[in-house]
Amino acid sequence: MQTSHLSVHFADRSALEDVDLQFLAGETTSLVGPNGAGKSTLLKCLAGMLPPTHGAVMLDDRVVDRPNPRVAYVPQRSEVDWKFPINVLDVALMGRSLRSSRVWPVPERDERAGLAALAEVGMHWHAKVQIGALSGGQQQRVFIARALLQQPEVFLLDEPFTGVDAPTQSLVVKILDDLRAAGKTIVFATHDLAMAERSSNICVLLNRRVVAAGPPADVMTVSNLHATFGGAAVSPAMAGARS
Ligand SMILES: Nc1ncnc2c1ncn2[C@@H]1O[C@H](COP(=O)(O)OP(=O)(O)OP(=O)(O)O)[C@@H](O)[C@H]1O
Ligand SMILES: [Mg+2]
Incomplete structure (x- = not known):
């Protein structure tokens, strides 16, 4: 690039x-x-x-x-709207949305891949938690999981x-x-x-x-x-x- x-x-x-x-x-x-x-x-x-x-x-x-x-992008923390009502797994799954035309419902295999990506950053236990409820470091990890899932x-x-x-x-x-x-x-x-x-x-x-x-x-x-x-x-x- x-x-x-x-x-x-x-x-x-x-x-x-x-x-x-x-x-x-x-x-x-x-x-x-x-x-x-x-x-x-x-x-x-x-x-x-x-x-x-x-x-x-x-x-x-x-x-x-x-x-x-x-190309995957992990934003600066100050640039994200943390009040947006979305849970951790759905943030991670955004990583696949650029590649997949099917946005909803999420196929089961994508959900498994999302949980696996979250596990890589130690966040799978928080899959259903609202993104805004996490600490800064945890939010950072979730955005990295999103990038990993994109496989860029x-x-x-x-x-x-x-x-x-x-x-x-x-x-x-x-x-x-x-x-x-x-x-x-x-x-x-x-x-x-x-x-x-x-x-x-x-x-x-x-x-x-x-x-x-x-x-x-x-x-x-x-x-x-x-x-x-x-x-x-x-x-x-x-x-x-x-x-
Ligand atoms: N959307 C925007 N509209 C107007 N000015 C902007 C916009 N985005 C950035 N700027 C300006 O462009 C310049 C560069 O900003 P940028 O955010 O890229 O800097 P940075 O190096 O990332 O800084 P920081 O270390 O604070 O994150 C700054 O003067 C900023 O005010
Ligand atoms: Mg900056």
Whole structure:
């Protein structure tokens, strides 16, 4: 999957400018940048949910201009309406709705697959619970089950490590590692430089434009982090950064 001269403008504000990136099978890419850097905007374009103002997203040789079963998207927690009256199993089963024309009733084998996906993230006991009644980490797990059930080639995750406890973080890391080993393409957004370094093999430093992209150890230099986050914000994060 790749972007070509991708730009997104909202009214008079530019969220992304001329982004050229490539996301390969068997690679995990972290998108790292400050609030408002355009990380979520980029993921939504990759998911086919947001049309670019200029440029394009391509999957193989095709333009991505709508959600595609080959691409799964796990939203940032703050972007989900948690009051929506739907239970955990039905959220997971949304993962199959892009592939299946039959929405209702849910065939039994799909329900079994949904429960199996929930079991992978330790949430099968909560299948009939309203999604809004879960904790943040549990909700995150259910959205990951939804993505697994979709059986996509590309996984897009918006801040999967934010606001979750250590066991959930470890579970997500393990799932992403296994998916990468299975040859999937993974892209996640994060503020956490340590997590980017540990869990991605390509790091994109983003602040409306791509500041740098490459192996985390190469791109996380003091000057690149300054250019991405600005001077004041960098210091605590720079403990592991190279000069
Ligand atoms: N639907 C929208 N309408 C208007 N402006 C928007 C919209 N979505 C995003 N923006 C703006 O685009 C810019 C990038 O937002 P985006 O959500 O992509 O940033 P982000 O890097 O994900 O930030 P955060 O770390 O806070 O999640 C911001 O200035 C934001 O206000
Ligand atoms: Mg965001």
